[in-house]
Amino acid sequence: MTLSDPPRPRKPLTLRDVSEASGVSEMTVSRVLRASGDVTAKTREKVLEAAKRLGYVPNRIAGGLASQRVNLVGVIIPSLSNMVFPEVLSGINEVLENTPLQPVFGLSRYDPPHEEKVLFEMLSWRPSGLIVTGLEHSEATRAMLRAAGIPVVEIMDLDGEPLDSVVGISHRRAGAEMARAIAAAGYRRIGFLGTKMPMDHRARKRFEGFTGALARAGIEVADHEFYSGGSGLATGREMTRALLGRNPDLDFLYYSNDMIAAGGLLYCLENGIDIPGRMGLAGFNGIELLDGLPLKPATMDIQRREIGRRAARIIADCVARGLSGAGERVALTPRIDPGDTLRMAPPRTDGQDRPDHV
Amino acid sequence: MTLSDPPRPRKPLTLRDVSEASGVSEMTVSRVLRASGDVTAKTREKVLEAAKRLGYVPNRIAGGLASQRVNLVGVIIPSLSNMVFPEVLSGINEVLENTPLQPVFGLSRYDPPHEEKVLFEMLSWRPSGLIVTGLEHSEATRAMLRAAGIPVVEIMDLDGEPLDSVVGISHRRAGAEMARAIAAAGYRRIGFLGTKMPMDHRARKRFEGFTGALARAGIEVADHEFYSGGSGLATGREMTRALLGRNPDLDFLYYSNDMIAAGGLLYCLENGIDIPGRMGLAGFNGIELLDGLPLKPATMDIQRREIGRRAARIIADCVARGLSGAGERVALTPRIDPGDTLRMAPPRTDGQDRPDHV
DNA sequence: TCAACAGGATAGAGCAATCCCCTCCTAAGG
DNA sequence: CCTTAGGAGGGGATTGCTCTATCCTGTTGA
Numbered sequence: 152m153t154l155s156d157p158p159r160p161r162k163p164l165t166l167r168d169v170s171e172a173s174g175v176s177e178m179t180v181s182r183v184l185r186a187s188g189d190v191t192a193k194t195r196e197k198v199l200e201a202a203k204r205l206g207y208v209p210n211r212i213a214g215g216l217a218s219q220r221v222n223l224v225g226v227i228i229p230s231l232s233n234m235v236f237p238e239v240l241s242g243i244n245e246v247l248e249n250t251p252l253q254p255v256f257g258l259s260r261y262d263p264p265h266e267e268k269v270l271f272e273m274l275s276w277r278p279s280g281l282i283v284t285g286l287e288h289s290e291a292t293r294a295m296l297r298a299a300g301i302p303v304v305e306i307m308d309l310d311g312e313p314l315d316s317v318v319g320i321s322h323r324r325a326g327a328e329m330a331r332a333i334a335a336a337g338y339r340r341i342g343f344l345g346t347k348m349p350m351d352h353r354a355r356k357r358f359e360g361f362t363g364a365l366a367r368a369g370i371e372v373a374d375h376e377f378y379s380g381g382s383g384l385a386t387g388r389e390m391t392r393a394l395l396g397r398n399p400d401l402d403f404l405y406y407s408n409d410m411i412a413a414g415g416l417l418y419c420l421e422n423g424i425d426i427p428g429r430m431g432l433a434g435f436n437g438i439e440l441l442d443g444l445p446l447k448p449a450t451m452d453i454q455r456r457e458i459g460r461r462a463a464r465i466i467a468d469c470v471a472r473g474l475s476g477a478g479e480r481v482a483l484t485p486r487i488d489p490g491d492t493l494r495m496a497p498p499r500t501d502g503q504d505r506p507d508h509v
Numbered sequence: 510m511t512l513s514d515p516p517r518p519r520k521p522l523t524l525r526d527v528s529e530a531s532g533v534s535e536m537t538v539s540r541v542l543r544a545s546g547d548v549t550a551k552t553r554e555k556v557l558e559a560a561k562r563l564g565y566v567p568n569r570i571a572g573g574l575a576s577q578r579v580n581l582v583g584v585i586i587p588s589l590s591n592m593v594f595p596e597v598l599s600g601i602n603e604v605l606e607n608t609p610l611q612p613v614f615g616l617s618r619y620d621p622p623h624e625e626k627v628l629f630e631m632l633s634w635r636p637s638g639l640i641v642t643g644l645e646h647s648e649a650t651r652a653m654l655r656a657a658g659i660p661v662v663e664i665m666d667l668d669g670e671p672l673d674s675v676v677g678i679s680h681r682r683a684g685a686e687m688a689r690a691i692a693a694a695g696y697r698r699i700g701f702l703g704t705k706m707p708m709d710h711r712a713r714k715r716f717e718g719f720t721g722a723l724a725r726a727g728i729e730v731a732d733h734e735f736y737s738g739g740s741g742l743a744t745g746r747e748m749t750r751a752l753l754g755r756n757p758d759l760d761f762l763y764y765s766n767d768m769i770a771a772g773g774l775l776y777c778l779e780n781g782i783d784i785p786g787r788m789g790l791a792g793f794n795g796i797e798l799l800d801g802l803p804l805k806p807a808t809m810d811i812q813r814r815e816i817g818r819r820a821a822r823i824i825a826d827c828v829a830r831g832l833s834g835a836g837e838r839v840a841l842t843p844r845i846d847p848g849d850t851l852r853m854a855p856p857r858t859d860g861q862d863r864p865d866h867v
Numbered sequence: 868t869c870a871a872c873a874g875g876a877t878a879g880a881g882c883a884a885t886c887c888c889c890t891c892c893t894a895a896g897g
Numbered sequence: 898c899c900t901t902a903g904g905a906g907g908g909g910a911t912t913g914c915t916c917t918a919t920c921c922t923g924t925t926g927a
Contacts, residue, residue, distance in 0.1 A: 163577075206652060206656050207654065208629060208632045208633050208653070208658065209633050210633065210635065211633040211634050211635075212570055212573040212574045212634065212635055213574050215570040216570045216571050219521075221570065231589065231595035231598060231599070232595060232596075232599070235591060237589035237595065238590075239644045240589060245615065253630060255614075256613075256614050258602065269564060272611060274566045275566050275567050275568065275569040276569055276570065277568060277570055294564060295564065295566070296562050370700070381797065383797050383798065383800060383801055384798060384800065384801025384802060385797075385800040385801035386801075387801065388801050389631050403758070415803065417802070417803060421803060439739065439741050439743075440741060440742060440798075442741060442742065442743040443741055443742025443743035443744075443745065443772045443775065444742060444747050444775065445775060445779060508597055
């Protein structure tokens with residue numbers, strides 16, 4: 152019965168075990184493992200060797216409790232199902248990897264009550280900093296963020312009142328800029344295709360900026376088509392079919408993201424629609440998927456990775472300098488990439504709405 | 510100076526604060542917040558009210574230390590940059606949301622030493638369970654996983670020796686099955702396009718299974734093309750161009766993932782190659798991107814979401830029942846979806862390799 | 868010889884959970 | 898109506914593991 156050693160003694164290793172194994176005090180072991188304080192190279196060696204031999208893994212639970220600080224940075228994003236947020240995470244990772252900080256992710260699902268729950272959960276771990284998506288939060292969420300006493304960075308969006316720091320772009324302006332480019336290119340009968348925007352505030356702001364700028368150019372959105380659920384090529388295709396079915400004379404299609412734009416593009420090409428002559432189209436995000444399509448859809452790059460990097464850097468700075476907030480505002484400027492689907496020189500010849508310089 | 514209340518008192522709230530505010534003992538507050546033990550509705554009410562009013566967030570650091578247990582499940586995946594792992598995460602999330610457990614993600618970047626580091630970091634939080642990707646780990650990683658004394662599920666792959674539980678598919682078999690389907694359809698001059706597989710063991714196993722099964726049918730891979738870096742449509746396009754440039758007489762292209770398969774498909778269509786008549790092609794993964802392309806590439810669905818669900822369920826079961834491992838083996842069977850690019854009836858007429866039933 | 872200092876030891880804090888106990892209320896039986 | 902047993906509700910003391918602050922020792926150099 153007792154012939155074979157129990158393979159898993161299941162007695163948790165502690166600092167004491169390491170200290171006994173290496174013949175020094177727990178204190179010294181702690182100093183070695185934390186790389187703080189003065190310890191001779193020989194002692195350090197001895198301790199590290201013992202730790203490795205025993206397979207000791209420091210207990211951050213106890214460590215965090217004792218030191219009242221924890222090297223975690225909470226990151227709350229709406230979803231992982233389109234490519235934009237994974238890239239933001241990459242940017243965050245990239246920066247934090249050179250610091251003692253470690254990111255922890257949570258998903259809000261574009262749902263404020265759920266965001267609230269996730270945030271509560273995160274705060275219960277007393278992180279050193281938080282990165283949250285967008286500026287719109289429930290009152291309780293805002294209260295928690297304020298009360299946390301740690302640096303908070305709101306990312307992706309600039310249009311609103313930040314709680315502390317903010318890194319992103321103005322979606323209103325992005326929409327407006329695209330509208331101006333479209334108008335300047337001579338397109339006049341414009342259709343919009345995008346998500347039902349109950350909670351995607353950034354898509355909504357883009358739409359507002361878009362229609363506003365069009366209005367200033369004396370143009371109205373001729374028709375629109377909304378969808379809910381996942382964004383895929385098929386969605387874009389189907390929406391485009393529906394919209395063009397109703398409105399065959401549209402000459403521009405503005406999509407709220409690149410994925411559905413790509414679907415729309417494929418639909419148009421298959422149906423022999425001349426792009427960008429007879430019809431222009433544009434998406435949003437600048438996802439790399441676009442390289443490789445028969446034509447490259449016009450889009451705007453929002454520098455997702457850079458957003459992550461900048462946000463992480465703010466947090467890292469605050470933590471390093473012991474600040475509980477920075478109040479920084481980092482405004483990135485997305486640029487239009489006309490690709491192959493937005494003619495930049497307006498070839499209109501029918502006289503109406505003729506551009507000035509013709 | 511002192512007119513306005515200091516907005517951030519910055520004194521951390523503890524159970525004691527709540528207990529004082531509600532006039533009961535810390536003990537009782539703890540019971541209420543943990544929903545354990547008997548507390549009258551009135552007392553509960555009082556406590557909850559006080560907690561809410563103060564904005565108290567329980568300290569899991571202290572809680573974890575006291576109870577010697579923490580409701581975290583570590584999840585280590587290689588990357589977020591293709592759609593497969595985000596979907597696995599969704600599956601995990603879906604199951605864990607109905608439990609007290611909470612997932613924590615880490616990225617291994619297909620790099621064993623980095624995986625080791627991430628795992629170490631995770632274990633320092635003493636999670637209740639772990640989900641890791643693949644069966645190939647460094648010796649130190651395996652040692653840590655064994656010594657952790659918690660349930661471990663290795664996901665995605667079945668071909669190898671699991672440490673504890675395993676959920677996935679046999680990539681070797683998946684590759685072999687696709688090879689058989691291709692051979693049965695009458696294709697003979699087959700090209701392979703995929704990642705350089707220094708560390709993507711699953712892609713390698715698929716390739717091995719693929720070539721092995723082809724060999725049994727008396728066929729060899731005629732040519733191949735490898736790439737490194739991100740998978741995008743452009744990559745697939747470029748690789749296909751290169752391969753067909755060298756080998757114009759190939760009649761089938763097998764890609765190691767759907768993204769590059771889609772790029773290759775677009776290339777072929779643009780160049781007027783008859784698919785699936787003159788040339789067939791297939792990818793791997795069954796990503797939803799495929800719906801919406803001009804033709805739907807053949808692929809195999811590996812049920813990523815289901816893998817996540819099953820893995821999470823195993824962990825949840827173990828935690829609920831206090832087990833430190835389950836040793837379960839869940840084998841999922843991917844199925845071939847021929848799409849539009851793998852003709853299922855072989856129309857060959859040149860006599861050689863003619864199928865029996867003609 | 869003494870001061871200064873590096874290296875190492877000791878004690879206690881940090882917050883919540885657990886174990887064990889007490890109190891008070893209720894209900895049943897005498 | 899009183900007594901008492903049982904149970905539910907609530908409290909006190911202790912524990913978990915590490916880090917911080919403080920203190921002590923031995924050594925070195927002037």
